[in-house]
Amino acid sequence: MDQQLELLLEIQDLRMQRRELTDGSTDLEAEVFDVKIEDAIRSLDEKVEELAERLARGIRERYRRIADKAPRVVAPVINGICYGCFVAVSTARASEADRNLRVESCEYCGCFLYHVG
Amino acid sequence: MQLRELFVPSAINLDLAAETKDEALKELVSCLGLDGKSEGILYKMLKRRENLGSTGIGRGIAIPHCRSLVVTRLRVAFGRKLSGLDFKAIDEKPVRYVFLIVAPPLEVSNQYLPVLGKIAQFGKEADVPEALAELSSPEQFIELLEAKDL
Structure with a gap:
């Protein structure tokens, strides 16, 4: 897997974790797991920023443009469908040989693409 | 969907080899x-x-x-380490039973949080730790969930 894509995946998963803490599992995390929500959010924000700084300049700029507008910066591609916009990605992009070996974006929604499975 | 329908025998390990929290996460x-x-990637995210x-x-x-x-769908696993693992748990006691739950960012059925809540509730039942200690097969684990109507 492309190392930049791996960084993007990690960033996306952390952003999801942050979103869940503020909009979904807040009570569960605080009451069952004793998570200090504000501290956790601050920690996640710092980690996301640290990882974003490790992205190559061009990718980082694209990342920031997407991240400013949408909660999702990386969309999974499952069975040839981009789950950011539910449009089929081109066959060439979905080919087995070079899946996840380079950073690609969906031509429709702009999300970075990660082929799952 | 019932909790027991999510667990498959291959993801139930009643004798973890792990000696540490990190090893247990990797093993599960x-x-x-x-x-x-x-x-x-998943291990890294669980650590985070x-x-x-x-x-x-x-x-x-x-x-x-x-x-x-x-992951493309909700996945769960259960591991047991009777000698205990240092998990830095809330009560500072060793952890012997580990329930792993992972889910994709989007789920059509939105089961992740309900499943997390159900397992947390299950873990709080007074007789559960002892029942988990006595299990001798993955099938008995499923039967225990069935007995609890989960």
Whole structure:
């Protein structure tokens, strides 16, 4: 897997974790797991920023443009469908040989693409 | 959907080889049948969640959990280590029973949080730690969930 894509995946998963803490599992995390929500959010924000700084300049700029507008910066591609916009990605992009070996974006929604499975 | 329908025998390990929390997380992730790269990413994300606060909820039970792009559907696993693992649990006691829950960012059925809540509730029942200690097969684990109507 492309190392930049791996960084993007990690960033996306952390952003999801942050979103869940503020909009979904807040009570569960605080009451069952004793998570200090504000501290956790601050920690996640710092980690996301640290990882974003490790992205190559061009990718980082694209990342920031997407991240400013949408909660999702990386969309999974499952069975040839981009789950950011539910449009089929081109066959060439979905080919087995070079899946996840380079950073690609969906031509429709702009999300970075990660082929799952 | 009932909790027992989510557990498959290959993801129920009643004798974890792990001696540490990190090893236990890796061992349980390996039960999910993902490729090596995905396992690494998932492990890293579970560790990041643990860094926000231990998922050891006390009474010997831990529920590591996260969402990640590397899975396409909700996945669960159960591991037991009767000699105990240092999980930095809330009650500071060793963890003997580990429930792993991972889910993709988007789920059509939106089961992740309800499943997390159900397992947390299950873990709080007074007789559960003892019942988990007595299990001798993955099938008995499923039967225990059935007996609890989960």
